[in-house]
Amino acid sequence: MSRHTHPGYRPVVFRDASAGLIFLTRSTVATDRTVEHAGGTYPLVDVEISSASHPFWTGRSRVVDTEGRVQAFERRYGSSRGRR
Template sequence: MKPRIHPVSRTVVFRDRAADVAFLTRSTAGSDRTIDWQDGNTYPVIDVEISSASHPYYTGTSRVVDTAGRVERFERRYGVADAAQG
């Protein structure tokens, strides 16, 4: 590997605010904010909106999409197309 071209990898904490979960891992991302971790050390903390703890795919929860409501709203807004206009 060439020297001085790779970003510095450091230990950081990613905190998922939605699920109230934190992960200690390595990353090239940095932060000015810090957190005291369970091992007694202080690490930079990066707040994220979605992680594996809150993402619907990983948690098994799914959202119900109201497709009928979308179609009705579209037809109200733009009108129903005539079959003869084709």
């Protein structure tokens, strides 16, 4: 295997800007910012959304369309029931 062909895989801190969640994981992402976390200095990546703030994971989603896709299609183009 060739040396220096892959980016460095190292511990990185991700911070969710909207929820304030901070978690340490490993990544190849490049960043110049650092942060003190859990007794060490790690590269920092700010993200706008994570599992702590995503509507699917938090259960705070709202239903925008109350009419289903099939009903909208039938309303637009007529019902195909009974036709063959």
